[in-house]
Amino acid sequence: xxxxxxxxxxxxxxxxxxxxxxxxxxxxxxxxxxxxxxxxxxxxxxxxxxxxxxxxxxxxxxxxxxxxxxxxxxxxxxxxxxxxxxxxxxxxxxxxxxxxxxxxxxxxxxxx
Amino acid sequence: xxxxxxxxxxxxxxxxxxxxxxxxxxxxxxxxxxxxxxxxxxxxxxxxxxxxxxxxxxxxxxxxxxxxxxxxxxxxxxxxxxxxxxxxxxxxxxxxxxxxxxxxxxxxxx
Numbered sequence: 292x293x294x295x296x297x298x299x300x301x302x303x304x305x306x307x308x309x310x311x312x313x314x315x316x317x318x319x320x321x322x323x324x325x326x327x328x329x330x331x332x333x334x335x336x337x338x339x340x341x342x343x344x345x346x347x348x349x350x351x352x353x354x355x356x357x358x359x360x361x362x363x364x365x366x367x368x369x370x371x372x373x374x375x376x377x378x379x380x381x382x383x384x385x386x387x388x389x390x391x392x393x394x395x396x397x398x399x400x401x402x403x
Numbered sequence: 404x405x406x407x408x409x410x411x412x413x414x415x416x417x418x419x420x421x422x423x424x425x426x427x428x429x430x431x432x433x434x435x436x437x438x439x440x441x442x443x444x445x446x447x448x449x450x451x452x453x454x455x456x457x458x459x460x461x462x463x464x465x466x467x468x469x470x471x472x473x474x475x476x477x478x479x480x481x482x483x484x485x486x487x488x489x490x491x492x493x494x495x496x497x498x499x500x501x502x503x504x505x506x507x508x509x510x511x512x513x
Binding site for chain 2: 324331332334335336339347350382391392393394396397
């Protein structure tokens with residue numbers, strides 16, 4: 292079946308611009324996660340959605356970052372007023388169980 | 404202290420040898436432990452998870468967990484060049500997000 296999909300696959304933007312990254316989870320998966328991976332680094336947790344519960348936003352690095360999940364399915368991660376240090380690969384994962392997460396291909400963001 | 408620590412490597416082993424990847428974690432309340440493989444430029448893919456002390460085997464892979472020592476490892480038997488990748492250790496506490504280590508880069512030399 293279809294896996295987690297993300298769009299765009301690559302995004303180049305200018306400092307100060309806003310960007311939106313999209314994630315389509317695996318159908319039926321109630322949990323959705325956003326991570327960030329900088330070059331040569333591990334995955335940094337950003338935000339977690341579970342069903343209709345309030346999201347766990349504890350990993351968001353600043354108030355420039357926000358995320359929504361509409362209808363319990365598609366999620367959008369928005370970064371406002373992008374900075375060069377926001378350049379990274381943004382990974383989305385979904386899961387049906389509490390633990391087993393399946394990752395999408397990621398969006399490579401470059402802020403010039 | 405980081406939540407999850409791994410030796411960044413690189414770790415090089417000859418083809419056919421056993422590769423041993425190690426990970427320590429800081430929170431004794433951690434409940435679930437995962438190994439992900441990440442090829443260069445690709446997203447992580449789950450290899451194994453383990454909950455209980457001891458060994459868990461799946462094909463050429465064995466995960467080992469020692470909660471008293473806060474230590475989890477991954478053994479890869481009969482290493483193949485296709486196993487060359489970065490291996491990420493991840494830990495789940497009572498909350499629902501995973502804490503990832505920075506990964507160990509493994510190179511299997513033909």
